[in-house]
Amino acid sequence: MLRLVKPLTSGADICNHFRRDCKYVVGNTVVGEEFTCTSVEFRHVLEEMVGIYGKPDASDLFPILARFDIQSLVRRMKRLVLWVHRVLDAIIV
Numbered sequence: 788m789l790r791l792v793k794p795l796t797s798g799a800d801i802c803n804h805f806r807r808d809c810k811y812v813v814g815n816t817v818v819g820e821e822f823t824c825t826s827v828e829f830r831h832v833l834e835e836m837v838g839i840y841g842k843p844d845a846s847d848l849f850p851i852l853a854r855f856d857i858q859s860l861v862r863r864m865k866r867l868v869l870w871v872h873r874v875l876d877a878i879i880v
Contacts, residue, residue: 829874836867 839860846853856862 829871832867832870836864839864839867 842858842860844860845857
């Protein structure tokens, strides 16, 4: 049977769900102020990532412009993804 799920309406909802899931996964691994500081930074980064996902991109309308990254969305997203990978690698290892 299918269960209806309430759609997420904002970036804060996505961040809250992601933070909750991260606590389930790595909750026993990292304890203390380090995780609190990281989770606050993580929330800000996720909010910025969701904001970038929501912005209209000129290359969606004109695919030939994608290689130039006029709005620097790709560059900003790569920077954020690298930050997230460094944090998760530090937690997992």
